[in-house]
Amino acid sequence: MEEVPHDCPGADSAQAGRGASCQGCPNQRLCASGAGATPDTEEIKEKMKTVKHKILVLSGKGGVGKSTFSAHLAHGLAEDENTQIALLDIDICGPSIPKIMGLEGEQVHQSGSGWSPVYVEDNLGVMSVGFLLSSPDDAVIWRGPKKNGMIKQFLRDVDWGEVDYLIVDTPPGTSDEHLSVVRYLATAHIDGAVIITTPQEVSLQDVRKEINFCRKVKLPIIGVVENMSGFICPKCKKESQIFPPTTGGAELMCQDLEVPLLGRVPLDPLIGKNCDKGQSFFIDAPDSPATLAYRSIIQRIQEFCNLHQSKEENLISS
Amino acid sequence: MEEVPHAIEEIKEKMKTVKHKILVLSGKGGVGKSTFSAHLAHGLAEDENTQIALLDIDICGPSIPKIMGLEGEQVHQSGSGWSPVYVEDNLGVMSVGFLLSSPDDAVIWRGPKKNGMIKQFLRDVDWGEVDYLIVDTPPGTSDEHLSVVRYLATAHIDGAVIITTPQEVSLQDVRKEINFCRKVKLPIIGVVENMSGFICPKCKKESQIFPPTTGGAELMCQDLEVPLLGRVPLDPLIGKNCDKGQSFFIDAPDSPATLAYRSIIQRIQEFCNLHQSKEENLISS
Numbered sequence: 001m002e003e004v005p006h007d008c009p010g011a012d013s014a015q016a017g018r019g020a021s022c023q024g025c026p027n028q029r030l031c032a033s034g035a036g037a038t039p040d041t042e043e044i045k046e047k048m049k050t051v052k053h054k055i056l057v058l059s060g061k062g063g064v065g066k067s068t069f070s071a072h073l074a075h076g077l078a079e080d081e082n083t084q085i086a087l088l089d090i091d092i093c094g095p096s097i098p099k100i101m102g103l104e105g106e107q108v109h110q111s112g113s114g115w116s117p118v119y120v121e122d123n124l125g126v127m128s129v130g131f132l133l134s135s136p137d138d139a140v141i142w143r144g145p146k147k148n149g150m151i152k153q154f155l156r157d158v159d160w161g162e163v164d165y166l167i168v169d170t171p172p173g174t175s176d177e178h179l180s181v182v183r184y185l186a187t188a189h190i191d192g193a194v195i196i197t198t199p200q201e202v203s204l205q206d207v208r209k210e211i212n213f214c215r216k217v218k219l220p221i222i223g224v225v226e227n228m229s230g231f232i233c234p235k236c237k238k239e240s241q242i243f244p245p246t247t248g249g250a251e252l253m254c255q256d257l258e259v260p261l262l263g264r265v266p267l268d269p270l271i272g273k274n275c276d277k278g279q280s281f282f283i284d285a286p287d288s289p290a291t292l293a294y295r296s297i298i299q300r301i302q303e304f305c306n307l308h309q310s311k312e313e314n315l316i317s318s
Numbered sequence: 319m320e321e322v323p324h325a326i327e328e329i330k331e332k333m334k335t336v337k338h339k340i341l342v343l344s345g346k347g348g349v350g351k352s353t354f355s356a357h358l359a360h361g362l363a364e365d366e367n368t369q370i371a372l373l374d375i376d377i378c379g380p381s382i383p384k385i386m387g388l389e390g391e392q393v394h395q396s397g398s399g400w401s402p403v404y405v406e407d408n409l410g411v412m413s414v415g416f417l418l419s420s421p422d423d424a425v426i427w428r429g430p431k432k433n434g435m436i437k438q439f440l441r442d443v444d445w446g447e448v449d450y451l452i453v454d455t456p457p458g459t460s461d462e463h464l465s466v467v468r469y470l471a472t473a474h475i476d477g478a479v480i481i482t483t484p485q486e487v488s489l490q491d492v493r494k495e496i497n498f499c500r501k502v503k504l505p506i507i508g509v510v511e512n513m514s515g516f517i518c519p520k521c522k523k524e525s526q527i528f529p530p531t532t533g534g535a536e537l538m539c540q541d542l543e544v545p546l547l548g549r550v551p552l553d554p555l556i557g558k559n560c561d562k563g564q565s566f567f568i569d570a571p572d573s574p575a576t577l578a579y580r581s582i583i584q585r586i587q588e589f590c591n592l593h594q595s596k597e598e599n600l601i602s603s
Contacts, residue, residue: 060379060424062457063348067487093458094345094491139345139494139501141459144429172347172457173378174426201561202352206379209424216424236521242554246561269527276486276531 048188060206062172102278345491347457374413387563
């Protein structure tokens with residue numbers, strides 16, 4: 001599906017193959033028959049049966065700390081050796097997860113049962129397009145349909161095995177990748193989305209759009225995390241609001257939109273330093289206010305997922 | 319596919335009244351592209367004799383209307399096309415943000431539809447005579463970037479300014495962006511390193527909040543042989559003014575960040591003028 005008309009409605013939209021712009025497209029018959037979409041969704045649903053909880057990490061805005069958060073959510077959950085964690089990076093253009101997890105240069109292996117994730121720990125496996133590039137500087141310059149194909153493969157062909165939590169790290173925006181992952185996982189049920197922001201209005205503006213997106217596609221919202229929430233000078237301890245919450249920050253936005261505020265994480269230079277080194281920030285700075293904030297947020301996410309699981313079990317047994 | 323080459327011709331015609339075209343790029347999100355684009359526009363527009371156009375092609379997260387203080391503005395159509403929204407007489411702006419009924423509307427479009435919008439922006443906006451067209455882009459190297467380069471290919475882009483922050487996680491994406499520019503033969507004016515340190519207002523201690531663990535933009539630029547245009551430190555007044563839709567230069571004229579910006583803007587002007595002189599020499603020789 002390399003070349004598509006400029007007004008392509010999308011291979012998996014209701015108009016696929018039927019729109020006016022579909023006339024003459026080489027993929028028209030495939031789209032109209034729905035064959036490009038349905039069997040994969042079923043396969044993915046099958047694959048996802050061994051995955052207990054699925055969490056998407058989203059933000060309308062770039063650079064707010066989605067990948068940092070996804071990685072540390074994974075680290076935090078994986079501290080319980082009996083919990084199996086999977087981290088999937090669907091940011092095709094800017095895959096940060098391999099670096100943040102200290103897995104640069106790793107390769108993906110194929111077996112009879114599919115692609116093997118790359119393991120950081122026995123109970124923490126990772127998959128990213130970053131592992132498929134010959135060099136980390138290779139620009140992945142793909143248009144939407146090709147990115148969607150990759151995401152589908154990640155969900156269908158990776159042999160995750162039995163997993164307690166699948167965390168999906170997404171790129172900024174509300175476009176192909178987001179629509180695709182929601183669509184492909186729709187029948188497999190996503191527990192919910194964690195939405196990351198920073199305190200200033202320019203970020204919140206994009207995050208409100210993201211919350212709207214979640215509501216449109218009926219994706220439950222676990223809650224919002226406000227990153228870069230203040231900086232404490234290591235010398236004099238003065239707190240500076242580097243990204244000032246001129247319109248009330250995430251707290252007010254969450255009140256207005258009736259979504260939970262999971263927590264606020266302050267800036268800490270050790271976070272960036274550890275991400276660059278591919279290490280867990282929790283190990284380097286176990287008593288940092290940022291670490292404490294993270295742990296509290298992770299706990300709330302677990303509580304949400306367990307509550308959802310109990311409700312499902314009650315429904316089934318009633 | 320017939321309409322595509324036709325659109326490129328129409329855009330080339332339209333762009334004849336635009337002297338210089340600058341793309342503001344980054345592989346990484348949240349490094350300050352829109353902040354930079356807006357302030358590049360403000361800086362250049364301080365010369366009342368210079369006509370500036372600012373085009374925001376971030377369809378999913380259009381920040382430019384807010385940063386330029388133009389939220390709620392509408393686009394008007396006339397016989398000669400869409401009218402940009404004017405901040406000043408000599409500074410016009412266009413963004414998908416002006417086309418949304420509400421700023422909270424999620425624009426959930428796939429690639430082809432985004433490309434269509436970009437084509438319209440380039441073909442149908444009546445910019446008039448313009449000295450500098452600044453194009454603010456979303457993060458990544460995807461549809462929007464391929465489209466704008468493709469549509470402007472025959473109209474000639476002066477070059478790209480690439481924004482980064484000091485840490486390796488950003489530089490990694492920025493190296494990809496530099497590769498993208500080389501692949502599509504887009505000249506690189508240079509790199510700007512944003513969020514380059516923070517000075518505590520109380521005790522003046524400098525903290526590297528996003529530590530340059532691998533040498534920052536400086537080393538990357540040496541390695542890849544691209545100019546480092548400058549480094550801009552963190553300043554809470556930047557974020558505050560962006561939220562208010564005002565020029566940070568007016569609120570903090572003596573801030574180290576303002577001085578850094580001014581120096582960078584000057585270097586960009588020098589690059590564009592040098593290129594223009596070369597072209598004129600070629601034509602007259």
